[in-house]
Amino acid sequence: MTTTTSGAVEVSGVHRRYGGFEAVRGVCFEVRRGELFALLGTNGAGKTTTMDLVAGFGRPDAGEVRVLGHDPYRERKVLRPRLGIMLQEGGLPPDLTVAESAAMWAGTLTEARPTAEVLELVDLRHREGVRVRQLSGGERRRLDLALAVMGRPEVLLLDEPTTGLDPESRRNAWQLVRSLLADGVTVLLTTHYLNEAQELADRLAIMQHGVVVAAGSTAEVVAAHPARITFALPAGVTLPALPGLRHNLPGVRPEHGPVTLRTDALQTTLTELLGWARRNDVELAGLEARPASLEEAFLAVADEGAHA
Numbered sequence: 001m002t003t004t005t006s007g008a009v010e011v012s013g014v015h016r017r018y019g020g021f022e023a024v025r026g027v028c029f030e031v032r033r034g035e036l037f038a039l040l041g042t043n044g045a046g047k048t049t050t051m052d053l054v055a056g057f058g059r060p061d062a063g064e065v066r067v068l069g070h071d072p073y074r075e076r077k078v079l080r081p082r083l084g085i086m087l088q089e090g091g092l093p094p095d096l097t098v099a100e101s102a103a104m105w106a107g108t109l110t111e112a113r114p115t116a117e118v119l120e121l122v123d124l125r126h127r128e129g130v131r132v133r134q135l136s137g138g139e140r141r142r143l144d145l146a147l148a149v150m151g152r153p154e155v156l157l158l159d160e161p162t163t164g165l166d167p168e169s170r171r172n173a174w175q176l177v178r179s180l181l182a183d184g185v186t187v188l189l190t191t192h193y194l195n196e197a198q199e200l201a202d203r204l205a206i207m208q209h210g211v212v213v214a215a216g217s218t219a220e221v222v223a224a225h226p227a228r229i230t231f232a233l234p235a236g237v238t239l240p241a242l243p244g245l246r247h248n249l250p251g252v253r254p255e256h257g258p259v260t261l262r263t264d265a266l267q268t269t270l271t272e273l274l275g276w277a278r279r280n281d282v283e284l285a286g287l288e289a290r291p292a293s294l295e296e297a298f299l300a301v302a303d304e305g306a307h308a
């Protein structure tokens with residue numbers, strides 16, 4: 001057991017090129033011990049490439065990756081028993097049954113959980129005798145997840161673990177991940193499901209075109225984007241100037257439909273708005289106020305990146 005107090009995963013200034021194309025361009029982040037860190041980004045942003053470098057499947061062209069204090073490429077043997085890896089493509093032999101796959105995988109591990117126990121965790125006990133090629137896409141993902149956790153890893157790398165899972169299976173997978181986190185496992189996860197990141201992640205990074213464009217706790221990333229207030233005004237009423245608005249809205253007129261205000265100071269703007277409405281006896285029909293969601297923050301970041 002390494003006694004270092006550094007992060008479980010440290011990615012520092014990492015570059016990775018494929019031929020003349022640089023897929024990852026100076027990525028830095030740290031996954032602290034026992035947390036779940038989500039790597040988000042549009043298709044082709046470089047998430048899987050980064051994950052492969054953390055898994056030790058390749059080495060960076062520049063920069064450094066450390067997992068539990070080790071170089072995952074050069075010290076793969078040391079790390080292997082401590083790492084659980086679930087890739088986008090499981091690559092299991094298609095003619096083996098679920099039980100045979102689990103037994104085969106257990107044979108490669110120094111210390112494996114009982115196969116029945118891990119298959120139970122992902123609700124695949126009843127499919128033990130079914131061949132891998134006959135499993136549905138979601139069942140295959142669940143089998144991959146079962147194998148990734150079989151060796152009781154200290155660090156778990158999950159590349160789009162719930163893609164193709166039905167909503168109930170996704171919730172079960174989340175439950176499994178939460179129980180691993182409760183046991184102190186560190187998780188690095190990529191996902192396209194922003195609610196998954198919002199549910200599970202302590203911290204996250206959003207990648208685009210090979211670089212990290214936003215990072216922090218979920219709350220920090222979301223707080224960098226304006227909250228939204230929507231309502232409808234009665235005919236003939238125009239809004240006064242309100243504090244905290246992202247954009248001035250001179251001449252907002254009700255005939256233009258519901259009004260949407262974007263504010264960096266939700267409470268202040270809302271208080272002012274309600275005060276004005278009361279003083280002027282104005283009804284704000286369908287009033288709704290809410291902070292930005294992770295999805296809105298993600299889309300705003302992606303949009304800024306696209307126009308950069």
Ligand SMILES: Nc1ncnc2c1ncn2[C@@H]1O[C@H](COP(=O)(O)OP(=O)(O)OP(=O)(O)O)[C@@H](O)[C@H]1O
Pocket residue numbers: 018021023041042043044045046047048049050
């Ligand atoms: N083996 C390879 N050879 C050449 N280019 C590659 C290779 N692997 C990935 N790329 C390119 O590198 C870029 C990053 O790919 P990567 O798979 O890391 O992105 P991603 O963020 O995981 O995307 P997705 O969300 O679609 O899985 C893409 O433009 C991809 O086409």
